[in-house]
Amino acid sequence: MENPFDRPPINVSAALTDGRVPKWRKDYLASVSAITDEKGRLLESLRTGEDPTIRDGVNLALSRLLDSEAPKDSFGKATFLVHDGTGTGKSFQAILAAKALAAETGEPALITTRADLIPALRRDLTGLASRTPKSLLSRSNSSERF
Amino acid sequence: MQFSATIVDEAQDCRIPEVRKILERIPGSRQLFFSATPFHNLDEFCYFSSKLTGKSTHQVKSEITAAKDLHLAVSDQLRHITSTGGMLHREFPFYGNVLPPELLALSPESRAAETQLINGYARLVGNRNFPSQRKLREDLATELNTASDATKVDPILQRTVELLSQNKKVIVAGDDQPVASRILRAQDGLPKETAGFLSTLRLAMAAHGIECSFIRAFPQSSEAIPALSAERAAIGARNFAEMARFVDGAYRTNESGQRLELRDRDRKPVYAPSQTNVILLPYEQVAGWPELNQRFPQAPEVSMILTPTASADQFIQAIGRGSRRNSQGPTDVHLVANDSCADRARLSQLLKGLQFIATTGSPAIAPFLQLATDCLERASIQRTAQDQGLIQQQKNQQPRGVRIFDPNRCRTAPSRSGIRL
Numbered sequence: 001m002e003n004p005f006d007r008p009p010i011n012v013s014a015a016l017t018d019g020r021v022p023k024w025r026k027d028y029l030a031s032v033s034a035i036t037d038e039k040g041r042l043l044e045s046l047r048t049g050e051d052p053t054i055r056d057g058v059n060l061a062l063s064r065l066l067d068s069e070a071p072k073d074s075f076g077k078a079t080f081l082v083h084d085g086t087g088t089g090k091s092f093q094a095i096l097a098a099k100a101l102a103a104e105t106g107e108p109a110l111i112t113t114r115a116d117l118i119p120a121l122r123r124d125l126t127g128l129a130s131r132t133p134k135s136l137l138s139r140s141n142s143s144e145r146f
Numbered sequence: 147m148q149f150s151a152t153i154v155d156e157a158q159d160c161r162i163p164e165v166r167k168i169l170e171r172i173p174g175s176r177q178l179f180f181s182a183t184p185f186h187n188l189d190e191f192c193y194f195s196s197k198l199t200g201k202s203t204h205q206v207k208s209e210i211t212a213a214k215d216l217h218l219a220v221s222d223q224l225r226h227i228t229s230t231g232g233m234l235h236r237e238f239p240f241y242g243n244v245l246p247p248e249l250l251a252l253s254p255e256s257r258a259a260e261t262q263l264i265n266g267y268a269r270l271v272g273n274r275n276f277p278s279q280r281k282l283r284e285d286l287a288t289e290l291n292t293a294s295d296a297t298k299v300d301p302i303l304q305r306t307v308e309l310l311s312q313n314k315k316v317i318v319a320g321d322d323q324p325v326a327s328r329i330l331r332a333q334d335g336l337p338k339e340t341a342g343f344l345s346t347l348r349l350a351m352a353a354h355g356i357e358c359s360f361i362r363a364f365p366q367s368s369e370a371i372p373a374l375s376a377e378r379a380a381i382g383a384r385n386f387a388e389m390a391r392f393v394d395g396a397y398r399t400n401e402s403g404q405r406l407e408l409r410d411r412d413r414k415p416v417y418a419p420s421q422t423n424v425i426l427l428p429y430e431q432v433a434g435w436p437e438l439n440q441r442f443p444q445a446p447e448v449s450m451i452l453t454p455t456a457s458a459d460q461f462i463q464a465i466g467r468g469s470r471r472n473s474q475g476p477t478d479v480h481l482v483a484n485d486s487c488a489d490r491a492r493l494s495q496l497l498k499g500l501q502f503i504a505t506t507g508s509p510a511i512a513p514f515l516q517l518a519t520d521c522l523e524r525a526s527i528q529r530t531a532q533d534q535g536l537i538q539q540q541k542n543q544q545p546r547g548v549r550i551f552d553p554n555r556c557r558t559a560p561s562r563s564g565i566r567l
Binding site: 001005010013017020053067070074075079081082090093094098106108110113 | 172200
């Protein structure tokens with residue numbers, strides 16, 4: 001049985017729209033930095049597009065959220081939904097998007113998670129956050145600020 | 147304080163009205179949602195669709211319900227939202243084997259108890275106001291579910307023993323709802339108490355010398371009760387420790403209590419077998435425990451044993467935990483059900499949810515849609531056959547005297563008034 005996880009996940013959106021998924025123009029992850037070689041490798045692999053899943057997700061989300069023309073809900077908020085299956089890197093995308101949004105707007109992002117993150121991810125998160133200007137990190141039981 | 151964005155991981159929680167209210171109160175003009183299962187019914191879809199299109203939920207719902215084919219209408223809306231840059235959907239196909247469902251027979255005693263419960267609650271519901279009736283219906287469902295699951299303990303124990311003997315790790319996902327019956331009585335006359343399914347299974351496994359990791363569910367609605375925060379924290383810490391026992395790999399704990407993975411000279415994670423090979427996971431917690439990550443080639447393959455749940459979201463989340471998180475190898479999925487009212491109701495709800503999720507084009511859904519369909523169909527057929535057998539048996543058991551043909555009664559001519567005497 002072939003292991004499907006040796007390849008990037010299926011792009012269901014592309015299949016649904018016959019490939020008419022908008023393309024991102026700006027790489028918002030370029031502003032996200034790491035503090036150690038190990039984390040640097042992760043970010044580097046995201047940037048080089050070894051597996052485009054995370055980079056595409058973050059950049060498409062930010063393209064929408066930072067677009068002044070984007071539709072707003074009844075509370076005046078622009079919204080983006082990443083409907084990715086288990087194991088595609090949603091938690092990484094969430095953290096990197098928070099970091100990129102904070103860097104882009106100069107305002108902290110509030111991120112909520114329901115459970116504890118895996119230890120390695122939490123370490124990466126702490127490492128990323130500690131490089132954020134003006135020390136925007138604070139922590140409560142279930143939320144992180146960047 | 148203004149936030150650049152509110153970012154919600156595990157966004158399927160937005161189905162809870164309180165969560166929605168809190169989200170709208172957070173200052174900021176952007177919201178970013180992440181979920182593997184954001185919607186599995188129309189209401190949940192309308193919530194997200196409304197946010198992503200700027201239309202009111204009422205308008206979204208009207209448009210969909212006015213369409214001839216609801217699923218097609220949802221699919222069309224998703225296509226529009228995606229092509230205008232509102233959402234993105236990527237997914238791995240299911241990696242593993244979905245075995246035919248194991249359908250257990252319900253014993254006559256269990257059937258009698260089921261009937262007694264349904265009839266007893268029907269009496270209680272009479273003359274109650276609507277909120278009381280709703281509560282009673284929820285309680286009945288809980289009692290029926292727990293009673294139905296109690297019949298699966300031995301078969302699942304046996305299946306687990308078989309799988310362990312094949313050097314597999316086993317994840318059992320199910321409910322764990324203890325009940326003190328409103329209807330059934332113990333021998334001492336007090337309400338009959340039945341422990342939750344997973345708790346009972348854990349005891350049965352311990353009696354067979356099988357040590358399990360056991361994840362506890364948080365008390366219901368406890369997020370909203372500050373007084374329970376300490377209890378939640380204690381359960382969370384305990385769950386974390388239990389999960390760690392099930393995960394392969396070598397770890398150490400640093401001074402601040404953080405769990406760190408040990409690595410060799412080449413910086414590769416060091417392999418060590420897990421302390422337990424069985425984990426019992428309540429459905430309420432399946433989305434919250436991603437710590438099952440293990441990528442070691444030496445790690446045993448994983449089998450999942452699932453009992454029916456009404457929630458397609460929880461079912462698919464559970465599958466994701468097993469098949470995506472746990473092993474480099476394929477995962478076997480076993481669904482164990484019986485033909486009780488509880489299981490047929492849960493399977494029916496599950497099927498509806500899976501059908502809704504399938505409209506999103508999810509490639510991982512197809513085998514489980516088939517699994518739920520097969521299981522429900524077989525359970526219904528088995529139940530019908532048993533009911534017919536029971537009726538026939540009752541007929542056969544009736545004393546012959548009752549069926550004595552009375553010619554006088556049958557040949558009574560109608561009176562002139564037309565009323566048969």
